[in-house]
Structures are given as C-alpha cells and as structure tokens.
Amino acid sequence: xxxxxxxxxxxxxxxxxxxxxxxxxxxxxxxxxxxxxxxxxxxxxxxxxxxxxxxxxxxxxxxxxxxxxxxxxxxxxxxxxxxxxxxxxxxxxxxxxxxxxxxxxxxxxxxxxxxxxxxxxxxxxxxxxxxxxxxxxxxxxxxxxxxxxxxxxxxxxxxxxxxxxxxxxxxxxxxxxxxxxxxxxxxxxxxxxxxxxxxxxxxxxxxxxxxxxxxxxxxxxxxxxxxxxxxxxxxxxxxxxxxxxxxxxxxxxxxxxxxxxxxxxxxxxxxxxxxxxxxxxxxxxxxxxxxxxxxxxxxx
Amino acid sequence: xxxxxxxxxxxxxxxxxxxxxxxxxxxxxxxxxxxxxxxxxxxxxxxxxxxxxxxxxxxxxxxxxxxxxxxxxxxxxxxxxxxxxxxxxxxxxxxxxxxxxxxxxxxxxxxxxxxxxxxxxxxxxxxxxxxxxxxxxxxxxxxxxxxxxxxxxxxxxxxxxxxxxxxxxxxx
Ligand SMILES: Cc1cc2nc3c(=O)[nH]c(=O)nc-3n(C[C@H](O)[C@H](O)[C@H](O)COP(=O)(O)OP(=O)(O)OC[C@H]3O[C@@H](n4cnc5c(N)ncnc54)[C@H](O)[C@@H]3O)c2cc1C
Ligand code: FES
Ligand code: FES
Numbered sequence: 001x002x003x004x005x006x007x008x009x010x011x012x013x014x015x016x017x018x019x020x021x022x023x024x025x026x027x028x029x030x031x032x033x034x035x036x037x038x039x040x041x042x043x044x045x046x047x048x049x050x051x052x053x054x055x056x057x058x059x060x061x062x063x064x065x066x067x068x069x070x071x072x073x074x075x076x077x078x079x080x081x082x083x084x085x086x087x088x089x090x091x092x093x094x095x096x097x098x099x100x101x102x103x104x105x106x107x108x109x110x111x112x113x114x115x116x117x118x119x120x121x122x123x124x125x126x127x128x129x130x131x132x133x134x135x136x137x138x139x140x141x142x143x144x145x146x147x148x149x150x151x152x153x154x155x156x157x158x159x160x161x162x163x164x165x166x167x168x169x170x171x172x173x174x175x176x177x178x179x180x181x182x183x184x185x186x187x188x189x190x191x192x193x194x195x196x197x198x199x200x201x202x203x204x205x206x207x208x209x210x211x212x213x214x215x216x217x218x219x220x221x222x223x224x225x226x227x228x229x230x231x232x233x234x235x236x237x238x239x240x241x242x243x244x245x246x247x248x249x250x251x252x253x254x255x256x257x258x259x260x261x262x263x264x265x266x267x268x269x270x271x272x273x274x275x276x277x278x279x280x281x282x283x284x285x286x287x288x289x290x291x292x293x294x295x296x297x298x299x300x
Numbered sequence: 301x302x303x304x305x306x307x308x309x310x311x312x313x314x315x316x317x318x319x320x321x322x323x324x325x326x327x328x329x330x331x332x333x334x335x336x337x338x339x340x341x342x343x344x345x346x347x348x349x350x351x352x353x354x355x356x357x358x359x360x361x362x363x364x365x366x367x368x369x370x371x372x373x374x375x376x377x378x379x380x381x382x383x384x385x386x387x388x389x390x391x392x393x394x395x396x397x398x399x400x401x402x403x404x405x406x407x408x409x410x411x412x413x414x415x416x417x418x419x420x421x422x423x424x425x426x427x428x429x430x431x432x433x434x435x436x437x438x439x440x441x442x443x444x445x446x447x448x449x450x451x452x453x454x455x456x457x458x459x460x461x462x463x464x465x466x467x468x469x470x471x472x
Contacts, residue, residue: 004338005338007321007410033380033381037379037382038362045339101431102451106371107380
C-alpha cells in the first residue's frame with residue numbers, strides 16, 4: 001500500500017501486465033476519463049491509475065469481410081467517423097454518434113462504456129444485439145474471450161477483477177450483405193443526454209419478399225442490464241413489413257416496456273416516447289415512413 | 301499574453317505530499333515541462349501552473365464546455381482529462397488562438413463582430429469548439445455547427461449570434 005496515488009502510462013500491453021502483475025494495491029484504468037473522473041469527485045482515488053490511451057494496440061478498428069475487431073481505447077468519434085463501421089455496423093456508428101457531446105465523444109471509449117456498465121450506456125444494447133465477444137487481459141497476463149453477458153453482469157457491475165483490462169471486442173460478420181440494423185435513443189433533450197431508453201435492432205432483410213429473419217431486438221436503460229425483447233422479435237415471424245406489422249411492433253414495444261419499467265414515467269409520456277423511438281427505428285431499418293399506432297395515442 | 305511569458309513551473313499543489321510526475325507537452329506552441337500529481341485535472345493545471353485562465357471550470361462534469369481546449373486539434377473537456385494523460389500532446393487554449401501577437405483570429409473577430417460575447421464565461425470554450433469543428437470541416441452548415449456546439453452552454457446569448465459568427469467564418 002502506498003500513501004499517495006501513483007500513475008502509469010504504459011505504451012504496450014506487455015508493460016501493462018508488468019505493472020498489474022506485481023502491483024498489490026487497488027488499480028483503476030483510465031481511458032477517456034469521462035466516467036472515472038466524475039466518479040472520483042467525492043471518492044478517494046485508488047493506489048494506482050493506469051492510463052491506457054498511449055497504447056496503440058488498444059486504439060484500432062479492423063473491418064474485414066468476415067469479422068470486425070475494435071480496440072478498447074477506440075473513441076466514440078473514431079467509431080462514428082469510421083467508414084467500415086458505418087457500412088458494416090451502422091447501429092454502432094449511430095450509437096457512438098449520439099453519445100454526449102463532441103468533446104465527450106473525442107474522449108469516451110468503447111472499453112470505458114463496457115467497463116462502466118451503466119444501465120444507460122448507449123453501446124451496451126448495441127454490443128449485446130451484435131453478439132460481440134469481449135477480449136480480456138487478466139492482471140496476471142492470461143487472456144480470455146468472453147460473451148457480453150459474462151462481462152457486464154449488473155448495474156455498474158462487471159466480472160472484471162482488480163487489474164483486469166478489456167483489450168477489445170470482436171465479432172464475426174456471420175450475416176450477409178442483407179443484414180440491416182439501427183439504433184435509437186430517447187432522453188430529456190435532443191443532445192448531450194443520458195438515455196432514458198435506447199434500443200438496437202438487427203435483422204436479415206429479404207427485400208424481394210419484404211420480410212425479415214434472424215431478428216434481435218435489445219433495449220437498454222430499462223433495467224440493470226440490456227434486455228433482449230423476444231416478444232417484440234416474435235411479431236416479425238413470417239410477416240411482410242407493412243403498416244399492420246408496424247402497429248403490432250409498436251404495441252409489443254409498449255407492453256414490453258410497460259412490463260420492464262412499470263410506473264416509472266407517466267403512462268402517456270412513456271407510450272409516446274416509445275412509439276416515437278419505434279417509428280425512428282422502423283424508418284431507419286426499412287427506409288420508409290410508418291404512422292403511429294393510433295389507438296395508443298392519447299390526447300395530451 | 302502568450303504562454304512563453306509565464307514561468308515554466310510552479311508547484312501544482314504546494315504543501316501536498318503527492319509524488320510529482322514530470323510531463324512534457326506543447327501548449328500554445330510552447331514546449332513545457334510540468335510537474336503534476338496523478339489525480340490533477342488538466343483544467344486545473346493549465347489554470348494554476350500556466351496561468352491560462354481563459355478556460356473556465358464551470359460544472360466539472362462535462363456538461364457546460366467552459367473548460368474546452370483542443371488536444372491534438374480535437375475539442376475536449378479539460379475538466380475530464382487527467383494532466384498526466386496529455387504527456388507528449390499538443391494543446392491549444394484560447395490564449396494561443398491569436399493570429400499573431402495582439403491580433404485576433406478571424407473566428408475570434410467574428411464573435412466580436414456578431415455580438416456573440418456577452419458575459420464571456422462560455423466564450424473561450426465556444427471558440428475552441430468552433431475551431432475544432434472548422435479544423436475538420438471548413439464549411440459546416442448550421443445543423444453541423446449546432447451539433448458541434450451541443451457540449452457548450454451559454455446562458456446569455458441564446459446561441460443565435462454564436463452560430464452566426466461561426467457561419468460568417470465558415471462560408472468564406
Ligand atoms: C457529459 C457526459 C455525457 C455523457 N453522455 C453519454 C451518453 O450519451 N451515452 C453513454 O453511453 N455514455 C455517456 N456518458 C458516459 C461516458 O462518456 C461513457 O460511458 C464512456 O464510454 C466512458 O468511457 P471512458 O473511456 O471515458 O471511460 P473512463 O472514464 O476512462 O473509465 C470508466 C470506467 O471503466 C474502466 N475502464 C475504462 N477502460 C477500461 C478497459 N479497457 N478495461 C477495463 N476497465 C476499463 C475505468 O477504470 C472506469 O472504472 C457521458 C458522460 C458525460 C460526462
Ligand atoms: S467545467 Fe468542464 S465541462 Fe463544465
Ligand atoms: S456569453 Fe455569457 S454564458 Fe455565454
């Protein structure tokens with residue numbers, strides 16, 4: 001134990017384990033600092049702060065035909081601007097673009113978003129929707145690749161131990177070019193807002209048949225963990241994409257959210273908000289307009 | 301005033317026993333060696349050690365943008381960066397924006413011409429956010445300007461004059 005806070009700024013992962021392997025005190029990694037610094041406004045700092053923003057191995061995006069790999073210290077700005085991400089994983093680009101402000105996006109990292117495990121974290125439903133795997137470097141130098149659900153385990157809670165580092169995420173692009181996806185969120189104002197509700201959808205879209213398959217719908221900020229919504233997914237089974245499907249989709253959304261967060265908002269605000277969110281997602285996914293499910297719209 | 305007019309080093313937290321870390325960085329085109337502690341915030345160090353008091357510490361939570369500086373040309377909230385993280389980086393504060401000694405940059409002049417400065421508390425952060433946008437996108441439209449300024453609050457102007465100022469530089 002030391003009686004003052006130490007800092008380290010390693011340049012590669014070998015240096016990280018050299019430090020974490022022999023360190024006995026508490027360790028905090030810092031990337032963008034946008035969560036960590038605020039969290040320590042009224043809390044003592046740990047014995048050692050390790051800055052990972054100087055490690056080139058953690059700051060990269062690699063998109064190939066078959067897989068996407070992203071380093072943990074990659075910022076939201078980088079993800080938002082990356083052509084390959086925009087093309088292959090538009091929902092990840094969309095979610096990154098909606099995090100905080102320009103200043104926040106220039107610092108905030110994907111690894112920090114996962115490690116903070118804040119229920120409103122905008123990348124969390126996206127990463128769960130995409131079935132990414134998370135690469136970990138344990139404090140003793142072992143490496144592991146875990147499912148999202150095995151890393152983010154509760155509100156603000158991960159399975160990471162002291163000195164365990166997220167090094168990146170990896171996902172095989174197992175779907176073809178007809179994979180479509182979208183992300184949307186609602187908060188109290190248009191920008192710089194912590195999500196009250198966010199949602200990620202991905203599906204295979206057969207344009208000729210106008211049907212989707214292999215759909216995944218994941219909502220965030222509705223509970224401690226991002227929540228897959230099977231009842232909403234089921235609505236799409238064997239249906240063509242039309243207004244009647246849109247109505248059923250919006251209805252299913254409302255009742256799922258009702259169940260997940262009963263009474264957290266006025267019913268009328270919540271329903272309108274969710275319908276707005278659902279319509280945004282449908283427009284994004286299918287590139288056409290749908291109208292709100294009328295019976296659900298109550299007079300203001 | 302320019303950074304070179306300031307003494308290079310003053311103890312950041314006189315009287316504390318926190319170990320000092322030496323960092324080298326470039327602030328407003330001047331190479332600097334600074335001694336900081338592990339938990340010192342960049343905003344505090346720039347203000348206290350270098351007397352760069354143009355940037356303000358408002359909310360200290362990333363909401364107001366008054367502490368905005370450019371790190372390697374990109375706007376960030378200096379209240380949410382630890383000073384030791386900027387080792388080797390290039391930092392621009394409002395004090396370094398002048399076109400030349402005593403002459404404002406076009407962007408700064410536009411803020412004055414359009415009446416975009418009232419109390420002035422938000423102004424350094426606004427100007428740097430705008431500069432960050434123009435560095436990447438020399439001809440932003442109004443929507444892009446407003447998007448880029450989403451992290452900067454102004455309690456006085458109602459934003460319109462600020463947007464006009466940036467637009468007037470952007471179209472040239
Ligand atoms: C004004 C403001 C607005 C915001 N808006 C949004 C928003 O709209 N949406 C949203 O999702 N979030 C938002 N956030 C929260 C925050 O910006 C994000 O969660 C961000 O992704 C955190 O990343 P970071 O790199 O800044 O993390 P840091 O603050 O550096 O770290 C956060 C936590 O993760 C740990 N950590 C970081 N990287 C790693 C790693 N590689 N391995 C292991 N542990 C690690 C740290 O030790 C710390 O506990 C906002 C924050 C602020 C201040
Ligand atoms: S003081 Fe840094 S954003 Fe408000
Ligand atoms: S001029 Fe007063 S806060 Fe903007």
